[in-house]
Amino acid sequence: AQSVTQLDSHVSVSEGTPVLLRCNYSSSYSPSLFWYVQHPNKGLQLLLKYTSAATLVKGINGFEAEFKKSETSFHLTKPSAHMSDAAEYFCVVSETGGFKTIFGAGTRLFVKA
Amino acid sequence: NAGVTQTPKFQVLKTGQSMTLQCAQDMNHNSMYWYRQDPGMGLRLIYYSASEGTTDKGEVPNGYNVSRLNKREFSLRLESAAPSQTSVYFCASSDYITQPQHFGDGTRLSIL
Numbered sequence: 001a002q003s004v005t006q007l008d009s010h011v012s013v014s015e016g017t018p019v020l021l022r023c024n025y026s027s028s029y030s031p032s033l034f035w036y037v038q039h040p041n042k043g044l045q046l047l048l049k050y051t052s053a054a055t056l057v058k059g060i061n062g063f064e065a066e067f068k069k070s071e072t073s074f075h076l077t078k079p080s081a082h083m084s085d086a087a088e089y090f091c092v093v094s095e096t097g098g099f100k101t102i103f104g105a106g107t108r109l110f111v112k113a
Numbered sequence: 114n115a116g117v118t119q120t121p122k123f124q125v126l127k128t129g130q131s132m133t134l135q136c137a138q139d140m141n142h143n144s145m146y147w148y149r150q151d152p153g154m155g156l157r158l159i160y161y162s163a164s165e166g167t168t169d170k171g172e173v174p175n176g177y178n179v180s181r182l183n184k185r186e187f188s189l190r191l192e193s194a195a196p197s198q199t200s201v202y203f204c205a206s207s208d209y210i211t212q213p214q215h216f217g218d219g220t221r222l223s224i225l
Contacts, residue, residue, distance in 0.1 A: 043203055043216025090155055099211045103155030
């Protein structure tokens, strides 16, 4: 069975400081892992994906995530937060090649000026 | 603009009424998906269509039916709406990966 846990329901940072959004997963199979971002009243946008290639994955808007199998983690980071990064972020796990996805509950990111 | 278009954006129904949510994509994507989003629960997959002519159940299919009308369109039907189906519904599509790449802006559905 697969599951995903986002360890923080909300994170608050100041503009220009680093962002860390934490995600742990559980999977019986070799997983694919994803991060999505959702701005208010909008659909989700794919930020980045891990599918068993390089463990450090670079995405859009300066975000990146590192797959750590030993820790079953896939944390999302960004060196310097921007006001436009304020949104909700979802970590997602699925069996590689499978269509069925498990979403985390989401982490709301607040960015202070 | 290219993307995924959902109609309607908002709808209020009474318990027992039926309704079809429409979704269309103009990116020539093979796969399409329907999700529901409830507070604190992330998104849950209702149904998906890997390619034109096929549909499969996701995590929470009960109370819903789908139709992949053609490559562009994937509709979601509630035959007899229940208050538990109050949610925000998202349609999504993807091309060569098996995960959603592009999402519509959602349909906010309330069932009284």
